[in-house]
Amino acid sequence: MRQQDRQRAQLRREDPHLAPGASEEAAVGRRVFAEGRGPVLTDLDGNQYLDFAAGTLTQSLGHTHPEVVEALTAQAGRLWNVHDAATPNRAQLLDTLARLLPEHLDTYALFSTGAEVVEAALRVVQATAPPGRNRIGALRHGFHGKTMGARMLVHWDIGHQAFAGNSVLGYAPYCYRCPLGLERPTCGVRCASLVRRHIAEKPNTSALVFEPVLGAAGVIVPPPGYWEQISEAARENGVLLVADEVLTGGGRTGTFLASELIGVEPDLVAMSKGLANGFPFAVLAGRHDLLHDPAAATPGAYASTYASNPLGIAAARATLEVIERDRLLEQVARLGELLGDRLGALHERFENLGEVRGLGLLWGLEFVTDRASRTPSPALARAVYAAALDLGLRVALGGHVLRLAPPFTIDEALLDEGVGLLAKAIEQAVAA
């Protein structure tokens, strides 16, 4: 049995003062993590865990990567905040972004969190939209953050009431639970034709905000043909494509942007989680003409207290330079294939795994009561999550889906070890 004493005492101590409303992961896990090194976390009682959630899908290079620690430590002794004034690392960071991103996304504004950068993208859309185009499109099952503008685009239960506002909704490519009751490939990707029709018939829509792979909803990967139809409709109707790559941007799916994999050329891209290896940092990347549009680029439009802060810039510069130098995108693609194979074997073995899907090092496992009814089983997902933690594996939990997103730097042996622990956890949870 793993030691828990010091953790329990610490959690009891914070209970009287800490507001409730923690993530399901923290509430179910009840762990106090004290240290992280590469893919391994250590809790306050000295137990170790393989971290297949990479923080919160943030530590692309693993915990406390030495080069990021060095960059942050050097910067911490030098300068922390001068609003958005230029500091020495900023020019190099912008050059690195320009090398890693598709050529047409050559202009960048810097922020600190996912919701903040999504809001900035919405401001650009609203400022540059032709008169009368006052609605913004989003996809069912998309997640974009919890600030009001971002929340307006999220139409599923994330713990409190939605604020629908002025957004319009399209069907997500959730084939396992097709909202139209159809099956691939005979469906002809009808969900996409309906989004297409929506775009064409609602001339007041200025932009479609989308996750290329819908992350929080359980790693929903679009089938071929989905984005071809939608991006063509957006182009034909002057609707901007705004990719929310807060989760996928920075290489998680094996290309720097997941948009590249699905063949979409977005006009604006929001990125955050993986960019600075867990340090709060975000980038809005966009077409030159959009981000320079005088209506969008009013004085102070891209500034905020922590936007451009030198610590975030130092961490992002170090992280992205390691990703580029060590050719980690290729590694993500290669390890992703392996992980997909291993998880495919779990799918064959466990009846309660309704579907396993993913790209690169981003995978979702959907738990069901049985394959025939496909009834979601959040209780089983929670039990597997808790059992995995007890065995020394940390994954990400959301409803009836577990997500796996190990650091890009993990090796094959640890990848196998993690999947082995997960198999044991499922075995235990199913038998309980």
Ligand SMILES: Cc1ncc(COP(=O)(O)O)c(C=O)c1O
């Ligand atoms: C796709 C996407 N957009 C936006 C956000 C919001 O980011 P943050 O929690 O940093 O505000 C998230 C967070 O998980 C996300 O996954």
